[in-house]
Amino acid sequence: MVDVVLDAQHLTKVYGARRGGEPVRALNDVSVSLERGRTLGIVGESGCGKSTLARLLVGLETPTSGDLRIDSRQIEAGGRGAARALARRIQLVFQDPFSSLDPRMTVEKVLHEVLTVHSLHEGARGARVSELLAMVGLSARFATRYPHELSGGQAQRVAIARALAVEPEIVVLDEPTSALDVSVRAEIINLLVRIQDELRLSYVFISHDLSMVRHISDDIAVMYLGRVVEQGRYDQVFVTPLHPYTVALADAIPVPDPRHERSRAAAGVASVALRTEAVAQGCAYAPRCALVQDRCRGAVPALSEKSEGHRVACFVALDESR
Ligand SMILES: Nc1ncnc2c1ncn2[C@@H]1O[C@H](COP(=O)(O)OP(=O)(O)O)[C@@H](O)[C@H]1O
Ligand code: SF4
Numbered sequence: 171m172v173d174v175v176l177d178a179q180h181l182t183k184v185y186g187a188r189r190g191g192e193p194v195r196a197l198n199d200v201s202v203s204l205e206r207g208r209t210l211g212i213v214g215e216s217g218c219g220k221s222t223l224a225r226l227l228v229g230l231e232t233p234t235s236g237d238l239r240i241d242s243r244q245i246e247a248g249g250r251g252a253a254r255a256l257a258r259r260i261q262l263v264f265q266d267p268f269s270s271l272d273p274r275m276t277v278e279k280v281l282h283e284v285l286t287v288h289s290l291h292e293g294a295r296g297a298r299v300s301e302l303l304a305m306v307g308l309s310a311r312f313a314t315r316y317p318h319e320l321s322g323g324q325a326q327r328v329a330i331a332r333a334l335a336v337e338p339e340i341v342v343l344d345e346p347t348s349a350l351d352v353s354v355r356a357e358i359i360n361l362l363v364r365i366q367d368e369l370r371l372s373y374v375f376i377s378h379d380l381s382m383v384r385h386i387s388d389d390i391a392v393m394y395l396g397r398v399v400e401q402g403r404y405d406q407v408f409v410t411p412l413h414p415y416t417v418a419l420a421d422a423i424p425v426p427d428p429r430h431e432r433s434r435a436a437a438g439v440a441s442v443a444l445r446t447e448a449v450a451q452g453c454a455y456a457p458r459c460a461l462v463q464d465r466c467r468g469a470v471p472a473l474s475e476k477s478e479g480h481r482v483a484c485f486v487a488l489d490e491s492r
């Protein structure tokens with residue numbers, strides 16, 4: 171039986187108009203679910219709504235509409251008590267570790283504070299701090315350091331330790347390696363994989379880079395302008411991509427063969443103008459799609475099953491027999 175730990179159904183988030191602009195539909199009817207002990211990779215270019223989804227999943231923001239469940243129990247918005255209870259189960263790790271760490275607090279103090287807020291390990295917090303540091307591969311001497319005394323990789327390890335301090339079941343990782351030197355990215359990914367195995371955690375791993383999520387994901391959802399356009403198991407999405415956008419993303423992964431480099435341009439950044447409330451008609455990918463047909467401009471393709479567990483939102487991909 172499939173053991174779903176996190177289930178989001180039809181999440182929509184509309185942000186109020188910024189000065190002179192129109193409201194932004196940052197997330198549009200997004201449904202994703204995460205199986206216990208597995209990793210769901212979310213991929214899509216900058217501005218497609220990944221961080222918005224992350225904030226909704228962990229309860230930092232409330233959806234305009236939609237439904238969120240952890241272990242089949244509905245998450246009700248509101249109240250500090252509810253937020254704290256939710257934080258015990260699901261934690262968020264941000265892209266930039268420095269912006270999420272208080273520059274005036276030592277590593278020890280950061281971790282101590284989390285344990286205190288959640289009334290954990292009373293009387294043994296010092297030992298727990300050392301244990302958390304060891305878990306993320308930092309020696310006890312890091313306890314007395316301030317954020318400015320840490321490298322990017324070390325700071326992200328501290329941020330991960332802080333997330334683990336509450337013993338969550340789920341960790342949402344919002345581009346956790348994007349702000350780090352390329353040389354330390356693999357280290358952090360390996361660390362996350364090891365911790366996941368040890369603690370049987372479930373991850374939502376967000377990245378703008380398909381080559382990043384491929385190393386860690388069991389399942390993948392591809393987002394484009396606020397919607398999920400393709401979804402399935404890692405091999406389905408990665409080996410047999412169906413949506414023209416996923417194909418472009420997959421082709422942009424650096425491979426030794428230079429012939430595969432040409433689609434990089436096709437995976438550039440989409441116009442923000444396309445996502446406003448005024449433009450609700452048609453497939454959002456149409457302006458960039460090489461396969462576009464008349465019908466693509468008249469209606470939004472629904473995310474539909476192509477083969478078992480493999481869903482795509484594209485008229486042409488759904489028609490093709492494969
Ligand atoms: N607080 C906000 N108010 C208004 N618009 C926002 C807000 N947060 C995000 N957006 C807009 O929502 C869209 C999705 O943003 P975001 O979720 O940060 O995307 P991503 O993480 O994929 O880059 C963008 O167009 C962004 O400008
Ligand atoms: S529905 Fe049409 S425009 Fe949209 S991705 Fe498919 S072929 Fe391209």
Ligand SMILES: [Mg+2]
Binds near residue numbers: 220221344
């Ligand atoms: Mg983001």
